[in-house]
Amino acid sequence: MSNSAAGRLNQTSHILNESIKNDDISLRRSQPSTTSLQALEHPFKVTVIGSGNWGTTIAKVVAENTALNPHLFVSRVDMWVFEEKIDGKNLTEIINEQHENVKYLPDIKLPENLVANPNLIDSVKGADILIFNIPHQFLPRIVSNLKNHVGPHVRAISCLKGFEVGKKGVQLLSSYVTDELGIQCGALSGANLAPEVAKEHWSETTVAYHIPKDFRGEGKDVDHKLLKALFHRPYFHVNVIEDVAGISIAGALKNVVALGCGFVEGLGWGNNAAAAIQRVGLGEIIKFGQMFFPESRVQTYYQESAGVADLITTCSGGRNVRVAKHMAKTGKSALDAEKELLNGQSAQGIITCKEVHEWLETCEMTHEFPLFEAVYQIVYNNVPMKNLPDMIEELECIAD
Amino acid sequence: MSNSAAGRLNQTSHILNESIKNDDISLRRSQPSTTSLQALEHPFKVTVIGSGNWGTTIAKVVAENTALNPHLFVSRVDMWVFEEKIDGKNLTEIINEQHENVKYLPDIKLPENLVANPNLIDSVKGADILIFNIPHQFLPRIVSNLKNHVGPHVRAISCLKGFEVGKKGVQLLSSYVTDELGIQCGALSGANLAPEVAKEHWSETTVAYHIPKDFRGEGKDVDHKLLKALFHRPYFHVNVIEDVAGISIAGALKNVVALGCGFVEGLGWGNNAAAAIQRVGLGEIIKFGQMFFPESRVQTYYQESAGVADLITTCSGGRNVRVAKHMAKTGKSALDAEKELLNGQSAQGIITCKEVHEWLETCEMTHEFPLFEAVYQIVYNNVPMKNLPDMIEELECIAD
Numbered sequence: 001m002s003n004s005a006a007g008r009l010n011q012t013s014h015i016l017n018e019s020i021k022n023d024d025i026s027l028r029r030s031q032p033s034t035t036s037l038q039a040l041e042h043p044f045k046v047t048v049i050g051s052g053n054w055g056t057t058i059a060k061v062v063a064e065n066t067a068l069n070p071h072l073f074v075s076r077v078d079m080w081v082f083e084e085k086i087d088g089k090n091l092t093e094i095i096n097e098q099h100e101n102v103k104y105l106p107d108i109k110l111p112e113n114l115v116a117n118p119n120l121i122d123s124v125k126g127a128d129i130l131i132f133n134i135p136h137q138f139l140p141r142i143v144s145n146l147k148n149h150v151g152p153h154v155r156a157i158s159c160l161k162g163f164e165v166g167k168k169g170v171q172l173l174s175s176y177v178t179d180e181l182g183i184q185c186g187a188l189s190g191a192n193l194a195p196e197v198a199k200e201h202w203s204e205t206t207v208a209y210h211i212p213k214d215f216r217g218e219g220k221d222v223d224h225k226l227l228k229a230l231f232h233r234p235y236f237h238v239n240v241i242e243d244v245a246g247i248s249i250a251g252a253l254k255n256v257v258a259l260g261c262g263f264v265e266g267l268g269w270g271n272n273a274a275a276a277i278q279r280v281g282l283g284e285i286i287k288f289g290q291m292f293f294p295e296s297r298v299q300t301y302y303q304e305s306a307g308v309a310d311l312i313t314t315c316s317g318g319r320n321v322r323v324a325k326h327m328a329k330t331g332k333s334a335l336d337a338e339k340e341l342l343n344g345q346s347a348q349g350i351i352t353c354k355e356v357h358e359w360l361e362t363c364e365m366t367h368e369f370p371l372f373e374a375v376y377q378i379v380y381n382n383v384p385m386k387n388l389p390d391m392i393e394e395l396e397c398i399a400d
Numbered sequence: 401m402s403n404s405a406a407g408r409l410n411q412t413s414h415i416l417n418e419s420i421k422n423d424d425i426s427l428r429r430s431q432p433s434t435t436s437l438q439a440l441e442h443p444f445k446v447t448v449i450g451s452g453n454w455g456t457t458i459a460k461v462v463a464e465n466t467a468l469n470p471h472l473f474v475s476r477v478d479m480w481v482f483e484e485k486i487d488g489k490n491l492t493e494i495i496n497e498q499h500e501n502v503k504y505l506p507d508i509k510l511p512e513n514l515v516a517n518p519n520l521i522d523s524v525k526g527a528d529i530l531i532f533n534i535p536h537q538f539l540p541r542i543v544s545n546l547k548n549h550v551g552p553h554v555r556a557i558s559c560l561k562g563f564e565v566g567k568k569g570v571q572l573l574s575s576y577v578t579d580e581l582g583i584q585c586g587a588l589s590g591a592n593l594a595p596e597v598a599k600e601h602w603s604e605t606t607v608a609y610h611i612p613k614d615f616r617g618e619g620k621d622v623d624h625k626l627l628k629a630l631f632h633r634p635y636f637h638v639n640v641i642e643d644v645a646g647i648s649i650a651g652a653l654k655n656v657v658a659l660g661c662g663f664v665e666g667l668g669w670g671n672n673a674a675a676a677i678q679r680v681g682l683g684e685i686i687k688f689g690q691m692f693f694p695e696s697r698v699q700t701y702y703q704e705s706a707g708v709a710d711l712i713t714t715c716s717g718g719r720n721v722r723v724a725k726h727m728a729k730t731g732k733s734a735l736d737a738e739k740e741l742l743n744g745q746s747a748q749g750i751i752t753c754k755e756v757h758e759w760l761e762t763c764e765m766t767h768e769f770p771l772f773e774a775v776y777q778i779v780y781n782n783v784p785m786k787n788l789p790d791m792i793e794e795l796e797c798i799a800d
Binding site: 201202203275283390 | 591597602634635637678683702704705708790
């Protein structure tokens with residue numbers, strides 16, 4: 001009738017052994033220290049494409065590691081910078097002389113082996129690993145410019161969050177890079193507000209990379225150990241997994257959930273309601289992943305930094321929450337709220353919830369994702385946000 | 401080499417069907433509206449034991465439902481109140497005359513069918529359902545007083561969070577009630593800050609109840625539908641599940657995780673770090689549950705309000721976070737921080753992390769729970785909290 005209190009101790013070692021075998025509950029890191037990595041045939045050259053605050057931060061992380069691990073990496077890291085003038089001087093020159101990105105990451109000292117390069121094609125010359133870290137909307141043009149300048153054995157990691165939804169369906173940005181450039185591409189995503197990582201406050205991230213069929217072998221190609229060596233810092237803890245789809249989906253859909261959080265916070269409903277939105281949101285993210293990317297793993301969403309942790313960080317602040325709160329408090333439209341708060345920038349959730357709605361409508365599945373649908377209806381069809389709880393609950397409230 | 405974008409639409413209906421079959425990703429509620437519940441042979445009498453702010457709030461919720469569902473419940477709900485004088489008048493008299501618990505839940509109107517009763521034995525007379533909602537430390541005395549006054553067919557729900565850890569192992573509080581009184585006992589837990597629920601701000605909760613072997617049949621005994629009818633309100637959304645162990649473990653261990661969050665927030669490490677602590681904490685909660693209560697389900701922790709949502713709410717505020725922050729900012733001990741901030745009350749995580757440490761030490765398993773162990777070492781052995789990241793990471797940092 002009840003769970004017996006006694007006798008558990010005797011079961012312990014058996015249960016422990018079982019649990020260690022059970023991957024689902026193990027948080028053990030599988031990547032050993034680089035000290036056990038053999039030296040590469042030739043050290044890898046790394047290029048970072050993008051130099052916004054997150055791009056520059058990741059370039060700093062990577063350049064610190066390449067300098068420390070000459071048996072694995074060429075020390076010099078090129079960072080492609082969209083050239084602009086700051087007080088009449090080129091931004092790239094300022095970065096290379098002052099070792100600071102005065103425009104996008106001020107007051108952060110950059111490693112001297114990080115070289116700003118205004119020439120995209122030159123910056124990728126001889127690169128073995130490309131790290132994409134540019135705004136989503138620039139990706140097509142950059143990738144198009146890179147065509148025929150990147151060999152088939154180059155490997156890439158995309159730090160762009162998310163996916164594109166078109167008539168053909170949901171496409172991961174990493175898959176877009178692969179399709180366009182013919183190179184294997186993984187992703188990096190996590191609970192990583194750039195300014196905090198730049199200041200070397202402790203955080204975690206997830207790198208996902210699927211070992212391709214043309215893998216050339218340990219010591220000759222990019223694998224999970226090498227990616228850990230490239231991105232892991234004492235202040236930036238990295239877990240490397242296979243599930244590119246899982247972390248990309250979580251990275252995109254969290255912004256829709258954050259809008260929902262902003263609505264209930266703006267309505268003054270408090271922490272219980274915000275936590276409920278995050279719970280329902282996590283469930284719908286998992287469902288979306290399982291439905292459209294059955295190869296993604298449920299554990300990615302609740303165990304990885306790119307899953308539940310990034311969701312929590314995003315829902316505790318940031319653009320999407322701010323815009324949604326402002327809508328709730330003032331009754332203004334999403335577009336007006338964006339204009340007033342974001343100075344020409346956009347809250348990604350506003351775009352994503354529309355793309356997701358259109359795709360789910362094509363599949364006749366909007367009813368399976370009541371939170372995503374509710375956020376869409378509130379943003380685009382003026383549905384009152386106080387209806388949110390009823391829209392989430394599947395019409396089974398007690399009649400009263 | 402990449403996830404193809406095309407062709408997904410054609411797979412959709414197949415995947416959808418599969419996913420609906422897959423319990424892991426389904427968030428569908430299985431309990432129908434009470435309108436489909438048949439009338440009971442005799443309506444159930446409900447008694448709430450406890451009248452603090454959470455006790456009174458739950459009594460309000462329940463009394464609203466008993467009044468609305470006379471085919472299921474006796475309208476009158478007794479609430480046992482530890483009698484005390486307020487300005488010379490008995491608290492029970494004030495509650496019954498003013499319909500307000502002026503001491504523990506001021507400014508909230510209570511239903512008139514909720515009757516404050518200072519006599520414990522009298523309050524449970526004729527009760528079919530007992531709801532325990534008292535401070536943890538009073539449970540043994542209350543239960544001891546109730547012995548021989550509660551029939552074997554009475555059913556109970558415990559709103560107390562957590563478990564007790566002794567030399568014999570980990571015992572759920574619901575199991576303690578069952579063992580001592582010989583009655584089946586479930587639990588209620590969720591992201592429920594009492595004042596917000598009392599004000600009827602929307603929130604969610606989880607009720608867990610395992611149908612006992614001596615179940616007398618639908619319409620004659622407590623089952624999941626009846627529990628939903630008893631607790632669900634338009635502002636308080638209830639999901640009823642079987643997994644009593646899962647929600648109890650999550651309800652206890654979240655307080656240890658909240659201490660970890662308070663440490664990193666107090667150190668000024670920001671949102672990334674707090675999210676990382678919650679991610680690692682959720683993982684250790686799941687591992688603890690699987691190890692010591694293998695019957696608990698992983699989904700409970702990441703899908704239910706009592707799991708991930710309660711963790712998020714607890715880590716965004718409350719006593720444990722406040723005490724830990726104060727320790728980080730002032731360098732004071734946990735005991736001093738408690739004294740200064742909590743006016744004689746205690747932060748539950750301080751007690752729980754010690755109980756958990758002692759139990760894990762008995763099992764020689766402290767190394768399997770690095771976050772729980774780190775929190776214990778910081779609170780009781782003055783280990784510097786800035787070591788937290790290294791203590792969590794399993795000594796596999798890149799050597800540099």
